[in-house]
Amino acid sequence: MENSGGDLQRLRRLNSLASLRELRAAAPLTLAELARRTGLSRASAGEVVGDLVARGWVAEVPPVQGAMGRPARRYRFRSDAGHVLGVDIGVHKVLAAVTDLTGQIVAGGRTSVSPDVPREGRLAAVDRAVTACLSMADLSPADVWAVTAGTVGVVDLGGRVARVHSLPDWAGVDLAAHFRERFGAPVRVANDSKLAALAEQRLGVARDARDVVYLQVGRRPGAALIIDGRLHHGFGGASGEVGLLEAARWLRMAEHLERHPRFAEAPPEQAAGAVFAAAWQGDAAAVEAVARYAADLAVGTAAMVLTLDPELIVLGGGFSRAGDVLLEPLRRALEPLCLRMPEIRLSELGENCVVLGAACLAVDEVNRLLLSPDDPFLKLS
Structure with a gap:
């Protein structure tokens, strides 16, 4: 060189x-x-x-x-030479984490939020989680070198939420602008499934894979693609949104779990977990409900597998905690639909998956700017 x-x-x-x-x-x-x-x-x-x-x-x-x-x-x-901020904006909670320049979490903050909270209340919850996180790390906004936020919904490349089903007035919110008002650092915003996929590729079970389909399974499923070792955003940021295709049946597949006769009266968030537990114990109706959920999941997954021909599928999100109760039915449903069946692995990153992916993308932004003409980061004293 x-x-x-x-x-x-x-x-x-x-x-x-x-x-x-x-x-x-x-x-x-x-x-x-x-x-x-x-x-x-x-x-x-x-x-x-x-x-x-x-x-x-x-x-x-x-x-x-x-x-x-x-x-x-x-x-x-010196991984502590600088810090980045990652944020995960979900339906029921907001997570924030400050990490060093290797992605190791230094401090975290969490705020619970109701799904029916209007936009202003959710943004206030974001600010509370970020403030708590920075306070715990003993940092000010000026100490943060880059910020990345993940959110439910389709996010355009400018950092605006373009479309979302699970939150009533979240579509249209300009998250990039919201964070720029507080931070002078570079800001990125992405769909939560994409950031979870990045975390798996950098820190999780997909570290040895170059082409990956990531499935974020839960009541609000999502998907993302890793192509040749890089997170694929697409031309407008909408790659991986197979679930929006009505024929894929993803938007309603959680109903197979929520309509189980033993748990139909339970809140939907609790019913699914109860059905997975019952299926693990051998309950015939629960086993059938999980199989129907897996069959619907396999349709959209097969479309991505046939397009990308990945070496690996990673199963993440809340339902991935069901382990083999879901993994085996998905494998059985998916295999007849694929020319070549990829390996399927369960995520091991847990609840921090999205926020870790956000931190990874923020670190990438720091790395990118290392070669900028203004040399913003190599001026440390």
Whole structure:
């Protein structure tokens, strides 16, 4: 890279970015190890690391106590050099999390909210969760380098909710503008299923996969695509919205669970969980209800599988906690519809999946701006 020519300032920035990438991806490295990984000479690696230490991006690791002789100096990426904010805006709750630059959660905030709360009340709940999170992390809005929010509904590339079924007046809200009023940092907004898929690809069960169909299964199902290792947004941000197709039957498939005669009087949020539990215990009507739910889920899933031919399907969302009670019926329903049946794995990230994906996308934004002409982040003191 050091011999690639071009503008000297840009060349130095490229060398710095290459070094940062290697230090972030590995245990502490010596200058010789860093030079070998980046293709720089040892002298150039030393100059780059010295500059990054001065800017606050990199720190020298103290030598191991009791080591014989004079050990080579080792350096690590300072994941605490900056922080990003991820937010998950759901139907019943708002989650916020501050993470370091590796996506590790530093502090979190949660606020419960009712599905029938109007837009202003939901935005106020978002602000409360964010305020609690920043307070716990002892940070101000000025300390946040990038913000990403995930929300139910279809989100356009400008950060506005374009369409949503589960919240009465949420369509049309400009979430990007709402966050920009409070933060001077870059802001991204995306559908919650997309961010959950990104979290699985970076931190979860899809880390070894390049092409993935992610299913967010619950009373409000969603889907997202990872193509060649990258989250696919689509031309207008509406990729993966198979559930909007009436023929896929996703919008009503939860009714198979909610109409179980033993639990029909329970609140819908509780009925589904009770049916999965009854199916696990062998209740014939519950087993049949889960099978019908899985059959409907398989229709839209098959459309994406036949289009993408993924190596992996990840099952996330609230219903994924049902485990094999849902996994096996889905596999049986899906296999006859596919030319090649991909592996199916259950998410292990739990409730934080969307907020972790939001943090990952915010970190990506920081990484993208590292090479901007204004050099906004390599000016740390």
